[in-house]
Amino acid sequence: MKIALLAALAAFVLCFLFLCTGSIIQKMRGKRDFSLSGALLLGYVVYFSLFEVICLACEVTLAPLSRLSVIMMTAGTALMLGGVVYCCRNWVFRLRSLKSRIRAHGWLLAVVIVLTLAVCFFALIYTDDSADSDFYVGMASTALYTNTIGRFDPTNGRLLKAINPRYAYALYPIHNAVVADLFHIPAIVAARSVMSVINALVSCLAYYKLGRILFVQKADRNLTLEETGRMGDQVYVRQNRKTDVFTILLLLLNLFSATIYMPGTFLFTRTFEGKHLIVNMVVPLAAAACVAVYRGIPEDAGEQRYVFENLFFLLLAGVCFSASVSVPALMAAAALLPYSVYSKKWNMLLRLFLAELPFLVWAGLYILNSRRVFILAAYR
Amino acid sequence: MEGITVSGAGLSFVMECFRKYVGQSWEVAVFCLAGMIVSALIIICSRRMMRADGMNDVAKKTDSSGAVYGIGPVTWMNWTLLVMLALTVYNPFLVRKLVPRLGMTTVYYRMFWAFPLIPAAAFYLTELIFLSGKKLLRSAVFALAAAGIILLMPLNPGVRYHLTLPDNVYKVQGAIPVICDAIHEDFETSEQYSYWKERAEGLDLNTKKGARTYVLTLPRCVFPSELEFQVRQYDPGVTLTFNRNMRLFYEGNTSTGIQYTSKSAAYRRRKLILDVCRGKTEGVTTEDFQAAMKKTRTQYLIVSPSQADPSFLKVAGCRLVSETAGYCIYSYGITKEG
Numbered sequence: 116m117k118i119a120l121l122a123a124l125a126a127f128v129l130c131f132l133f134l135c136t137g138s139i140i141q142k143m144r145g146k147r148d149f150s151l152s153g154a155l156l157l158g159y160v161v162y163f164s165l166f167e168v169i170c171l172a173c174e175v176t177l178a179p180l181s182r183l184s185v186i187m188m189t190a191g192t193a194l195m196l197g198g199v200v201y202c203c204r205n206w207v208f209r210l211r212s213l214k215s216r217i218r219a220h221g222w223l224l225a226v227v228i229v230l231t232l233a234v235c236f237f238a239l240i241y242t243d244d245s246a247d248s249d250f251y252v253g254m255a256s257t258a259l260y261t262n263t264i265g266r267f268d269p270t271n272g273r274l275l276k277a278i279n280p281r282y283a284y285a286l287y288p289i290h291n292a293v294v295a296d297l298f299h300i301p302a303i304v305a306a307r308s309v310m311s312v313i314n315a316l317v318s319c320l321a322y323y324k325l326g327r328i329l330f331v332q333k334a335d336r337n338l339t340l341e342e343t344g345r346m347g348d349q350v351y352v353r354q355n356r357k358t359d360v361f362t363i364l365l366l367l368l369n370l371f372s373a374t375i376y377m378p379g380t381f382l383f384t385r386t387f388e389g390k391h392l393i394v395n396m397v398v399p400l401a402a403a404a405c406v407a408v409y410r411g412i413p414e415d416a417g418e419q420r421y422v423f424e425n426l427f428f429l430l431l432a433g434v435c436f437s438a439s440v441s442v443p444a445l446m447a448a449a450a451l452l453p454y455s456v457y458s459k460k461w462n463m464l465l466r467l468f469l470a471e472l473p474f475l476v477w478a479g480l481y482i483l484n485s486r487r488v489f490i491l492a493a494y495r
Numbered sequence: 496m497e498g499i500t501v502s503g504a505g506l507s508f509v510m511e512c513f514r515k516y517v518g519q520s521w522e523v524a525v526f527c528l529a530g531m532i533v534s535a536l537i538i539i540c541s542r543r544m545m546r547a548d549g550m551n552d553v554a555k556k557t558d559s560s561g562a563v564y565g566i567g568p569v570t571w572m573n574w575t576l577l578v579m580l581a582l583t584v585y586n587p588f589l590v591r592k593l594v595p596r597l598g599m600t601t602v603y604y605r606m607f608w609a610f611p612l613i614p615a616a617a618f619y620l621t622e623l624i625f626l627s628g629k630k631l632l633r634s635a636v637f638a639l640a641a642a643g644i645i646l647l648m649p650l651n652p653g654v655r656y657h658l659t660l661p662d663n664v665y666k667v668q669g670a671i672p673v674i675c676d677a678i679h680e681d682f683e684t685s686e687q688y689s690y691w692k693e694r695a696e697g698l699d700l701n702t703k704k705g706a707r708t709y710v711l712t713l714p715r716c717v718f719p720s721e722l723e724f725q726v727r728q729y730d731p732g733v734t735l736t737f738n739r740n741m742r743l744f745y746e747g748n749t750s751t752g753i754q755y756t757s758k759s760a761a762y763r764r765r766k767l768i769l770d771v772c773r774g775k776t777e778g779v780t781t782e783d784f785q786a787a788m789k790k791t792r793t794q795y796l797i798v799s800p801s802q803a804d805p806s807f808l809k810v811a812g813c814r815l816v817s818e819t820a821g822y823c824i825y826s827y828g829i830t831k832e833g
Binding site for chain 1 (some may be wrong): 496515516517518519520523565568569571572575576579580583584602604605606607608609610611613614616617618620621624625637640641644645648649650651652653654657658659660661662664665666667668699700701702703705706707709710713721722723724725727728729730731732733734735736737738739742743748
């Protein structure tokens with residue numbers, strides 16, 4: 116019972132941390148009326164980008180896990196305090212308009228919420244005895260038990276000669292060990308319950324966010340101010356309804372996908388893996404970024420760079436999640452490269468290159484590491 | 496992907512992989528492609544009509560029909576993405592050369608994630624639902640679409656076979672905590688544990704010697720297949736004789752792409768131990784078994800009483816530590832203090 120309560124507390128604190136992180140960034144970008152779900156998503160991505168950088172530094176220097184935990188606790192506390200002080204008013208303002216926003220959704224929102232809760236519930240009860248689970252959860256358990264980062268083989272507990280390049284940079288499982296360390300819960304509970312549920316929730320939000328971008332409606336510019344207001348409301352309601360229907364259909368299609376290779380399997384059964392986050396969060400959000408560029412939103416040219424900033428954080432967090440980060444990186448490049456050339460937006464090419472930088476750096480390090488130009492030693 | 500190799504499938508490798516990837520959910524792929532084709536045709540036709548009507552660019556921008564600003568950019572992006580991927584990672588000629596070199600044969604299916612097939616299908620389905628201006632008709636089409644997905648498409652295999660409440664908060668089989676406790680209780684009163692614990696205390700875990708000595712303070716075990724992959728998730732204080740790939744290969748799973756032959760002495764020894772645990776003692780001498788146990792430093796065998804041969808294990812020098820949670824725990828080469 117104590118473990119279950121601590122696990123629930125951990126899930127709550129982590130969600131609040133992601134919300135604070137995202138809110139601070141949104142406010143720094145000058146958005147006054149920001150979305151809470153968008154802030155949580157952005158916060159999740161930025162937090163894991165930060166974690167990747169700090170954890171990689173700790174891994175290379177053979178620092179103990181406890182040191183990483185202390186660093187993350189300090190950073191997390193600072194972010195939460197900053198969020199409360201800096202963004203509290205915005206949250207209250209946003210919550211005040213909750214009623215009208217719920218009304219704009221109608222009963223479809225209830226179906227979306229029920230389906231999202233069902234995905235979270237399934238992530239919570241799912242029991243896995245697969246070899247992959249053994250590796251990823253074992254990596255967290257081993258790190259916590261030995262107070263090290265990635266230096267022992269998680270599948271049998273032996274000392275590694277060198278850290279395997281395939282897993283050396285995908286440090287998401289170590290985050291589970293950090294959560295377990297900070298909240299005094301077993302690593303298996305942190306990985307398979309706490310983070311699993313958060314990941315399931317974040318994936319559903321990512322799909323919802325994709326829907327919001329897909330169904331952005333353009334208001335008619337020839338209308339009068341009064342008409343624009345009325346039309347704006349109608350457009351807003353239509354976008355909400357379409358997004359809700361899209362999310363429902365998407366979750367149903369995932370639930371009724373026939374093979375173990377499709378994203379649905381990862382969404383419902385493998386939420387504790389970094390691969391799940393790649394296919395069900397990074398890919399949809401990268402697709403949303405691509406659609407935003409094709410649609411030319413946000414309309415303000417200055418704000419368009421935020422799309423590429425988001426893509427940068429997304430790919431950096433993707434490096435943390437799995438070596439499969441090459442998939443969203445490839446997708447973004449394949450969609451945006453021809454577009455920028457066709458539309459002769461040359462500065463977009465530079466932005467795309469900068470956004471892809473985390474992936475390119477990772478790919479370079481991975482190749483050099485695999486060819487043994489350098490190795491990441493497991494001991495001094 | 497399992498069972499499909501570049502050498503076997505040749506140029507049809509990508510197609511074979513795609514067929515296996517979508518399986519019985521081929522309706523999704525068909526619907527997505529149909530949506531992309533129809534949308535592209537609508538956009539082309541509407542643009543031609545605009546040109547024929549002499550509409551200028553300003554008029555186009557204020558078009559609220561949805562043809563340009565609704566499905567247009569998404570369809571354009573989908574086609575661009577599909578063509579680019581078809582030229583690169585879905586290009587059979589390129590894939591035939593690159594995939595084996597990159598060691599991606601078993602994980603090629605991930606390349607299909609690069610084209611968001613399900614979101615694209617859901618997008619076109621949603622647009623189809625909202626095609627009608629009448630709310631009642633929209634609701635009917637939505638209900639029909641949802642019912643079609645639920646009734647016609649197969650439930651995800653992960654969901655189908657795993658919808659049960661877990662045994663405990665750790666989500667592992669109930670036997671695992673009991674067995675791990677019994678092993679630790681026995682091992683921590685042994686001479687071996689005291690010896691290595693004492694030696695490990697003064698050493699730095701960051702050095703090779705320190706880390707290796709530390710590993711020797713942990714019991715090394717072989718578990719039955721239903722428990723093997725759960726043990727170290729729950730208790731990393733237990734080390735295992737098998738690593739993941741070797742164990743999967745023994746169980747007949749070749750999805751990792753790694754093969755072990757009889758030339759591999761490490762695999763041969765481990766296979767022999769596991770054969771004995773499963774009662775396959777025919778042709779196995781106690782000397783071979785003892786040599787394999789010593790060489791692999793295996794200290795505990797957890798066996799199912801219905802499978803193992805207790806007389807063979809006893810003759811070979813194994814000691815029954817306890818019989819708990821439906822399994823027998825045998826120790827080998829463990830001497831008690833005092």
